Amino acid sequence: MAEPGEKLVHVGIDDTDSPLGMCTTYVSSILMLELMKRGCSLADFPYLVRLNPNIPFKTRGNGAVSLHLRCEMGAEEVAGVVERVLEAYSERHAKTDPTAVVVQGDVGELRSVYRRALVELLAPSQVEKALRGARAMVLGGRKGRGVVGAAASIGAYELDVFTYELLLYVPPGSAKPPQAEEGVVELDRLLRPLTFANVDYGASRVLATPRGPDPVLAGIRSANPLVLSSIARRLAESWGASLAVIFKTNQATGAHLSKVKPVGELRPYDSAVVRGLVVAPPAELRGGHVALKVGDSTGTVTCMFYRETGLQRVAKLLREGDRVEVGGGVVPRSRGLTLNAEYVRVLDAPPLSKLENPRCPLCGKRMKSLGKRGGFKCPACGYRDPALGKVEVRVPRFLEPGLYLQRPLAYRHLSPPAEAMGVEPVRAPPLPSLVVWPPPRS
């Protein structure tokens, strides 16, 4: 609860131009420190909000950040600080064009903007009404698209399903110290499954240390913010980071694939889950990918299982009549929409059967059909029986019902990694004393 005179102020930031989207978290962290210096306190962790990963003009990381603060000053004064920080940052780092949205009090209809931006392609015009309803201020953003992410990131408040990520930064433009990568592997061994998605052992790749030009040295994911809080300072010091911030995030929650959609209602760039029957045998394509037609009462869609995901091995084993659930991204192709699978759940794979000629009751050899007149004859001993018919033989399935996830290297940020399944996020922990290191100097 806010103290008398304090206001709850939300700031959402999206940066349409930064190469990996991760600059958004950095500029937001700088802004958060600036607002804390001016007496604002954190009403919650800063949010790193991932949105629909299938938007064509966005990177796979499609993410925005929101801050939720209790401030003596009102939204207008906060907006002034936001504007100054963004301007200074954009001047120094020409490749960025951040857009910010500032809202005071209830986030109102922005909640539905978040829910839609998770799974659909939204145009800036589609969020205008919600912004007016929330009496939001929109700052910066020459290209206009960032307003959707900035608005949606505020609408995520309060996240009901979430994990956490500790981000460690170096100053933008400076070299990344090499010790982080080795450090991540050691950390993963010590803390798994308290931290997750750090390393893809199958591919021998450290996932937690991005190599791009962004200022992120490492990102350590966890269901438990207290674990992150207790290691943040030590990691920052030993890995050579200048700043460490713990974000609450919808990453690893599968939030973009939580609703089943009728096939007939799929639209381009949706993130969607369909449930239905396999209606044709799987088709193996060049490159090792597999295409599979799945239908429900409203239509059929071709589900693509790309080799990189590892899911093509499951798709190959599916047969007509199997019941499946496929989650993924809808992509328009010349021959209609396809659903690029991120996961597949085999709901029912009934045993297959085939009809075979009977065996000879005398010598055990496979008998030959006598054609239309009926009956079978043994090619070995000559035994004939006009009353014999074909026999049904069960074909074993090498496919168990259950959930199949893509390989860690192919993960979207929103995909739940197998190693974190069953790890319950710490629900309502007290804000740890260390959300950001070093703490703001007032």
Ligand SMILES: [Zn+2]
């Ligand atoms: Zn025989």
